[in-house]
Amino acid sequence: MTDNENDLIRRAQADDANAFCSLAERYARRIYLLALHYCRNAQDAEDLSQEVWLKAYQALAGFRSDSSFYTWLRRITINAFLNHQRASSFRYQGQTTIVELLGADSETIFESRAASPETVYNKVLFESVMDALAELTPSQRLMFLLRHYEGMSYDEIAAVMNCSTGTVKKGVSRAISKLRAKLDTNNDEPERLTRLAAEC
Amino acid sequence: MHNCKTTRERLTELLLDDIDPRAVLAAELRECAECREEFVELSETLRVTRRLIETATPPESYWPGYHVRLKERLRAAQQPRVEPGQYQADRRRGLTRIFFSSIRVPVPVGLALILLFGLAIFFSTRVSVAEPVIVQVPIEVPVIHEKPVERIVYREKPSRRSRRAPIAVPHDSTVASLEGFKPADEVKLTVIKGGSGNEK
Numbered sequence: 060m061t062d063n064e065n066d067l068i069r070r071a072q073a074d075d076a077n078a079f080c081s082l083a084e085r086y087a088r089r090i091y092l093l094a095l096h097y098c099r100n101a102q103d104a105e106d107l108s109q110e111v112w113l114k115a116y117q118a119l120a121g122f123r124s125d126s127s128f129y130t131w132l133r134r135i136t137i138n139a140f141l142n143h144q145r146a147s148s149f150r151y152q153g154q155t156t157i158v159e160l161l162g163a164d165s166e167t168i169f170e171s172r173a174a175s176p177e178t179v180y181n182k183v184l185f186e187s188v189m190d191a192l193a194e195l196t197p198s199q200r201l202m203f204l205l206r207h208y209e210g211m212s213y214d215e216i217a218a219v220m221n222c223s224t225g226t227v228k229k230g231v232s233r234a235i236s237k238l239r240a241k242l243d244t245n246n247d248e249p250e251r252l253t254r255l256a257a258e259c
Numbered sequence: 260m261h262n263c264k265t266t267r268e269r270l271t272e273l274l275l276d277d278i279d280p281r282a283v284l285a286a287e288l289r290e291c292a293e294c295r296e297e298f299v300e301l302s303e304t305l306r307v308t309r310r311l312i313e314t315a316t317p318p319e320s321y322w323p324g325y326h327v328r329l330k331e332r333l334r335a336a337q338q339p340r341v342e343p344g345q346y347q348a349d350r351r352r353g354l355t356r357i358f359f360s361s362i363r364v365p366v367p368v369g370l371a372l373i374l375l376f377g378l379a380i381f382f383s384t385r386v387s388v389a390e391p392v393i394v395q396v397p398i399e400v401p402v403i404h405e406k407p408v409e410r411i412v413y414r415e416k417p418s419r420r421s422r423r424a425p426i427a428v429p430h431d432s433t434v435a436s437l438e439g440f441k442p443a444d445e446v447k448l449t450v451i452k453g454g455s456g457n458e459k
Contacts, residue, residue: 074264074337076330076333076334076337079332079333080326080329080330083326083329084322084326087325087326087329088322089315089321090327091316092312092313092316095315096312096315101317103323105328109325109329109332110326111334112329112332112333113333113336115334116336118338146351149441154388176427181314183312184307184311188307188311188312204312205273206275207305207308207309207311207312208309208313210275210276210277224443231275232271235271235304235305237300238304238305239300239304240299242303242307242308251298
């Protein structure tokens with residue numbers, strides 16, 4: 060944690076909303092990406108990630124610098140995700156289709172709007188990843204994201220999600236199996252890419 | 260001794276921890292072709308997935324709007340400062356809120372509560388309408404049997420004198436009249452025909 064970050068935290072704890080927003084700008088992309096892959100919908104991802112920031116703002120007075128700010132924030136994020144999962148279902152439950160990804164929603168996700176072969180390929184891969192994640196339960200999805208994207212250990216995930224290490228291992232293993240099946244290099248990927256490039 | 264299952268599990272852990280398995284499991288990968296193939300597929304799957312998760316970021320133009328919306332939500336969530344004179348008004352508002360606020364209840368719980376309430380009302384009304392149970396218990400009631408007693412009372416016929424001077428009747432007249440009285444065995448009866456009132 061840098062001095063600048065410590066200073067921002069102190070000011071935010073003293074009810075300085077601008078200082079808190081500066082903190083949010085540092086980690087917003089990371090939290091947003093977690094939310095996006097967790098709920099698989101851009102609008103839900105924005106709502107959920109902003110809910111995380113609201114909770115963090117309300118709980119900031121309790122932050123004691125025992126851990127890094129991001130570790131503390133990640134715990135709030137996971138709790139917010141789990142509470143959101145219990146309280147309501149996401150508006151988008153089905154599988155992501157390439158039509159939706161190539162529409163307005165995908166433009167908010169991918170930086171390049173040009174339909175270059177690389178972009179199309181990325182979108183196809185993104186669709187495959189989203190389909191694989193859709194076949195998992197929200198908890199398994201979160202376990203995989205925390206293990207693979209956040210680099211947390213099985214024990215850390217088990218502690219924060221209040222389950223056994225074995226359950227986390229099974230969830231991650233199941234996610235990897237699904238992803239391998241979807242991203243299998245022996246599938247009809249080249250044909251799909253040709254078709255999509257022609258559509259674009 | 261080489262074990263494919265153990266090696267694959269170890270491969271997954273190393274790849275998830277961003278450690279190159281070729282440095283740790285060099286011997287296993289050299290000896291077993293299946294494990295080598297597993298390593299290639301698994302590392303490719305995780306590499307593509309991570310890249311997609313990291314690159315599926317909204318464009319830079321998205322973030323200013325995101326932070327503006329976040330600031331608005333933070334401002335709305337900030338607790339209003341209570342002025343000294345506002346205490347009573349806030350208290351009244353709080354009481355009003357108690358009576359007019361609503362709580363979120365899951366549908367099954369709500370239905371169960373309604374059912375319980377209905378059953379309670381049904382049984383309470385049923386108990387009040389039910390007829391009382393009649394229990395017949397024989398009770399002995401003392402009855403006074405009246406026995407009529409007949410008594411013949413003989414009274415001495417008062418003479419003319421005595422008629423003039425009324426005999427003093429003792430207090431217990433019935434007992435006095437019976438004492439010493441003996442009915443005659445014979446009655447002499449003289450019948451005078453054609454005589455006047457003074458002839459015998």
